[in-house]
Amino acid sequence: MAKIAFILLCHKDPEAIVQQAERLTAAGDYIAIHFDASAKQDHYRTIRNALADNPNVAFAVKRIKCGWGEWSLVQATLYAVQAAVDTFPRATHFYMLSGDCQPIKTADYIHDYLDNNDCDFIESFDYFDSDWIKTGMKEERLIYRHFFNERTQKWRFYTSFNLQKRFGLTREIPHDVQIQIGSQWWCLRRQTIEAVLEFTHERKDVMRFFRTTWIPDETFFQTIVRHLIPEKDIRTRTLTFLMFTDYGMPLTFYNDHYDLLLSQDYLFARKISPEAKELKERLGKLYAEHDVEFQISAEGPSLFTFLTGRGRIGRRFASRFWETESTLGRDRELMIIVCKKWHVAKRLLEMVRQETNIPTVAYLFNEESTPLPDLGGIQATLGKRTRHRRALMRMLFDYYDTNRLVMCLDPSSLDLLHDFFGDRSMTRLLEIQCDFSDEYLVGHAARIGLAGPQTPRETLERLLPTIQQDMVLEADRIRDANFANHVRLRQSGTPESHIAAVQAFLSETSEVSQKIAETDHLFAD
Incomplete structure (x- = not known):
């Protein structure tokens, strides 16, 4: 021994x-x-x-x-x-x-x-x-x-x-x-x-x-x-x-x-x-x-970063002058879907692509693997995309030769929302508010590295209220921002309210909006 x-x-x-x-x-x-x-x-x-x-x-x-x-x-x-x-x-x-x-x-x-x-x-x-x-x-x-x-x-x-x-x-x-x-x-x-x-x-x-x-x-x-x-x-x-x-x-x-x-x-x-x-x-x-x-879970470093980060809401650095002074274009319309459950937003985004001629891009500022065209390297990493956000979006508008574009963002990306709504282009926001079960929150904690397969149940029970409150806080911050052209699609809402939200967001016909709003298994986990 x-x-x-x-x-x-x-x-x-x-x-x-x-x-x-x-x-x-x-x-x-x-x-x-x-x-x-x-x-x-x-x-x-x-x-x-x-x-x-x-x-x-x-x-x-x-x-x-x-x-x-x-x-x-x-x-x-x-x-x-x-x-x-x-x-x-x-x-x-x-x-x-x-x-x-x-x-x-x-x-x-x-x-x-x-x-x-x-x-x-x-x-x-x-x-x-x-x-x-x-x-x-x-x-x-x-x-x-x-x-x-x-x-x-x-x-x-x-x-x-x-x-x-x-x-x-x-x-x-x-x-x-x-x-x-x-x-x-x-x-x-x-x-x-x-x-x-x-x-x-x-x-x-x-x-x-x-x-x-x-x-x-x-x-x-x-x-x-x-x-x-x-x-x-x-x-x-x-x-x-x-x-x-x-x-x-x-x-x-x-x-x-x-x-x-x-x-x-x-x-x-x-x-x-x-x-x-x-x-x-x-x-x-x-x-x-x-x-x-x-029970070894080894979530310490990621959990520390998550919990200490709750007290650091706000932008850490000022915007670069070439970002604040640039614009996507006055005649362009950027439509942003915000949803914590990425798979829900992606299902809706796919239906938008199928039922309209509007180009769509998923979580390009949150997910490194989001498929993007070659734009000279500016799209290579999340860091580059975020630093040159407006330049990247202008290039996507030009690439698709369109004046309308739909993209997805995580609710935590409030600084990006503020930046895009501060642009001289027309910006619209569809906020999808989902219900979160304890099982989903546990899976979410695992996906972002806050928990592992061996994390004790007692630790999870202490952690879940913090994660839940974090999601509520993100939604409150978006609401408090008072963005113009902001509509909400709630999972608990009626089919009629879903159709109305999609129609207000996309400015499409009621028939097209109904097909999109009735996407099969939209909220399934």
């Missing part, structure tokens, strides 16, 4: 560190601790005294002061790893943790998982070809030498960097090493850790290089492991669940995140709030339990 040596880097909250060490070692595993030398000395003594009689606890022989973005974080990790290798010869795996991490599965589950997956878990993406670094320095992290801490010695950091840049004082990356990047929260097998330690003694040139790179905790182990271990033995992922906000800060978990954390396909999670005492207590009890079955 797997025996884990946890590598713990920490700098505060000694009581929590003691509890974490006692909990992890109670399951028969080990822990090696590096407590930041810049932290309070009495805090370190508290930890040492509390864990002195625990044979499954080791401490880094040397403590150093650690700083964000510095080599010191890697060096502290190596000190703790060496202590674990020397002290715990039976350890089969080495798992990197911080003081903010907590297990979100039982010890039995974690051991079985590692037994069933004989590989190393570490994010390691190509440094230059991947988009892991979104903004800021990239190549500059490597080709220049970074001697100072960017946060505590900002002037020295940037003065040194700018001088090297001005005088071209670059350096070569070790020729036989392909730099990788990824999360620092890894889990490596013993033979891998021993190979890494041997590498650090043999390749002094590589060690000198990494000592003056910037943020080496995101590149050192990631690069060395990929250099030493065959690709087939590496899983490019972390076993620690973490998410980031829009501002690039780690998301903090609180007491009410318990069910969410348990359903994720990870073994640990960070960052757990220091104030989330109830969450820590529940996770601690869970870790020691046996015969627990977990």
Whole structure:
């Protein structure tokens, strides 16, 4: 069975560190601790005294002061790893943790998982070809030498960097090493850790290089492991669940995140709030339990994006001047069908195409796969279509050689509706209001990634009212916009009201409107 040596880097909250060490070692595993030398000395003594009689606890022989973005974080990790290798010869795996991490599965589950997956878990993406670094320095992290801490010695950091840049004082990356990047929260097998330690003694040139790179905790182990271990033995992922906000800060978990954390396909999670005492207590009890079955749904990131997005209604950026100043044409008529159930709108759209000579296009701003003619590349992606919305619609009018066009939009696309109704062309809106059963809402949650086949029913029951309210809110926002030429076709309405709505929308004869409104199985799911 797997025996884990946890590598713990920490700098505060000694009581929590003691509890974490006692909990992890109670399951028969080990822990090696590096407590930041810049932290309070009495805090370190508290930890040492509390864990002195625990044979499954080791401490880094040397403590150093650690700083964000510095080599010191890697060096502290190596000190703790060496202590674990020397002290715990039976350890089969080495798992990197911080003081903010907590297990979100039982010890039995974690051991079985590692037994069933004989590989190393570490994010390691190509440094230059991947988009892991979104903004800021990239190549500059490597080709220049970074001697100072960017946060505590900002002037020295940037003065040194700018001088090297001005005088071209670059350096070569070790020729036989392909730099990788990824999360620092890894889990490596013993033979891998021993190979890494041997590498650090043999390749002094590589060690000198990494000592003056910037943020080496995101590149050192990631690069060395990929250099030493065959690709087939590496899983490019972390076993620690973490998410980031829009501002690039780690998301903090609180007491009410318990069910969410348990359903994720990870073994640990960070960052757990220091104030989330109830969450820590529940996770601690869970870790020691046996015969627990977990329903893995892994909807955490998409659910977080969905829920936080409810508070960000409105347009984030102003329209480009070439969009606001352009027009579809005064003589043109754009007819928009808005419906949350896309299959309903597409059925009606197909009947419009069959019964009239009006060209139709489905959800071109919501669905990448919508069939479109080649318009010189402007139609290639949703991003391009949305950025150049009016230019795209003008080109479609020209392509079909028509002054009338019908298209579909999702109700969430309120900014597009505002833009098209602000145009000097004639714009009409048919809003199809459907009934939503719980079964449909569950399917909708699955389609947009908020739930999976294994999502617990309790989670769905909490989620469905939010999704339902979201749909109601979208309809209310459309109503509050007071668009001209806006008609509604309600599923619960009478056949006569359906015909009247279609006729007002299309300005067709009552006979044609009746055929369209009576589309077979229009509202069937």
